[in-house]
Amino acid sequence: MNSGHLGCYLEKTCMKAALVFITWIYISLIVETTWCVFCGSTLLHIDLIPALICWYALNDRLLRGTFWVIGAGVLASLFSSLKFFLFPFSYVTAFFTVYFIRSNVLELTRFHAYLITAFISVEILVVQLAGSGNPELLWPWGLIQAGLNMAVAPIVFWICDRSLFILSEIVSKFHHEK
Amino acid sequence: MSRQPPKKSKGNKKALLPAIITVVVLGLTIVLITKTGIIVPAEMALKDTNGRLQSLVFSPFSKLKLIWKSYLDLVNVREENEVLKAQLAQLENEITTYREALIENRRLKQLLDIKESAPWKGVVAHVIGTDIASWRAVITIDAGKENGIDVDMPVLCQGGLLGRVIESSMAFSKVMLLTDYHSRVAALVQRNRARGIIKGEGSRGCKLDYVKKGVDIQVGDTVVTSGLDGVFPKGLLVGKVKAVGPGDRSDLFQYIAVKPSAKIDEAEEVLVLLRPQKQDE
Numbered sequence: 456m457n458s459g460h461l462g463c464y465l466e467k468t469c470m471k472a473a474l475v476f477i478t479w480i481y482i483s484l485i486v487e488t489t490w491c492v493f494c495g496s497t498l499l500h501i502d503l504i505p506a507l508i509c510w511y512a513l514n515d516r517l518l519r520g521t522f523w524v525i526g527a528g529v530l531a532s533l534f535s536s537l538k539f540f541l542f543p544f545s546y547v548t549a550f551f552t553v554y555f556i557r558s559n560v561l562e563l564t565r566f567h568a569y570l571i572t573a574f575i576s577v578e579i580l581v582v583q584l585a586g587s588g589n590p591e592l593l594w595p596w597g598l599i600q601a602g603l604n605m606a607v608a609p610i611v612f613w614i615c616d617r618s619l620f621i622l623s624e625i626v627s628k629f630h631h632e633k
Numbered sequence: 634m635s636r637q638p639p640k641k642s643k644g645n646k647k648a649l650l651p652a653i654i655t656v657v658v659l660g661l662t663i664v665l666i667t668k669t670g671i672i673v674p675a676e677m678a679l680k681d682t683n684g685r686l687q688s689l690v691f692s693p694f695s696k697l698k699l700i701w702k703s704y705l706d707l708v709n710v711r712e713e714n715e716v717l718k719a720q721l722a723q724l725e726n727e728i729t730t731y732r733e734a735l736i737e738n739r740r741l742k743q744l745l746d747i748k749e750s751a752p753w754k755g756v757v758a759h760v761i762g763t764d765i766a767s768w769r770a771v772i773t774i775d776a777g778k779e780n781g782i783d784v785d786m787p788v789l790c791q792g793g794l795l796g797r798v799i800e801s802s803m804a805f806s807k808v809m810l811l812t813d814y815h816s817r818v819a820a821l822v823q824r825n826r827a828r829g830i831i832k833g834e835g836s837r838g839c840k841l842d843y844v845k846k847g848v849d850i851q852v853g854d855t856v857v858t859s860g861l862d863g864v865f866p867k868g869l870l871v872g873k874v875k876a877v878g879p880g881d882r883s884d885l886f887q888y889i890a891v892k893p894s895a896k897i898d899e900a901e902e903v904l905v906l907l908r909p910q911k912q913d914e
Contacts, residue, residue, distance in 0.1 A: 484765060487765055488762040488763055488764070488765055488773070489761070489762050489763075497767070497836070498767050498768055498835070498836060499767075500767050502767075531765055534762070534764070534765040535764050535766050535769070535771075536764055536766075536769055536771045536800065536807050536809070537764075537769065583766060584768070587766065587768075587769070588814070588815070589768055592768050592835075596768075
């Protein structure tokens, strides 16, 4: 498949957001699991994944989105010792929540999106902590972590928007070349 | 036409005499001055005046020369500075590398000591990652089944016991640390052989559970593995007791906080002990 065909394929299937999402999920998984070796292990850490799920749920369709979010969950499971189904289950739950809000709220501002990130962070942590037998960690650590995830959400949204814009430019360039 | 030689005139002879007299008088004067030193102060004053004039004239030239030389030096210094800066950066880099190698060497030496004193053979591995779920004290190491590593093998680092292998692929393994909430190790207090179970408590360290009230446990007591769990060989250093409490009224057992001896947060190289039957295979 040459570059022209690739551009055409991406244009047809509108997979740009999915590509951006899965790429950044993978990068954040790698970074989050390696930087702790140097920075020391602490409970609080910068977690980009809830913000990425929120951004993706605001930018893609339900069916394809579910498929890619399950893929992200499976990918995350490989980096953890938690039970295999916990990551896909918690991520898909978060995706559905954001998708539901997006479908029912008329004017969703960026600040609302950041708030939703905090909300789905709690949701993800509830599923994962309860599933791994440590529900007592939700208070206060889980809620502080959710606040931190909300604080990094603007950066994640900006990075994803820029990535999507750049990818769209590349795709349209290939499309015109064809 | 023949050329005639010039005739000696009387005027020439008259002019020669005063000239001779002048030369003689001047000669005598010079001899007189040098021998008697009459004119020395005047000579010195003249020399000083000349010197001052010379220095007055020379000063701007010398300054100009200095400026020019400084400029030339500056040009050279700038180049030299850049070269030196590059050399300094390179040397700093080398020093960091050597320092890192030295520290790694120390760590590996300590591991080697543990390896020699350990009851089973071991494989050294590097820590390459942690768990994405930050509340789990699980690390990833770069050795797996192809190195003979399998599930439930003990893992040590400088200081003592670090944890056990919980998953193993061909080239990588996951190690559950002592401090993980799901970690359990059969242990005993070295001084009085009181048995218990070491449980992980996350960032708080560990606790020795199931030690009855009334058993004498003191802060600073050494805790080692008892070998009763069938996972860890007997006698591996776990840590030291850092606090002892009676626990709740309803509790049958004491609360004993244990500080792991292994530098859990700083572990970079680990030693995985290979179970003997695995070596036989």
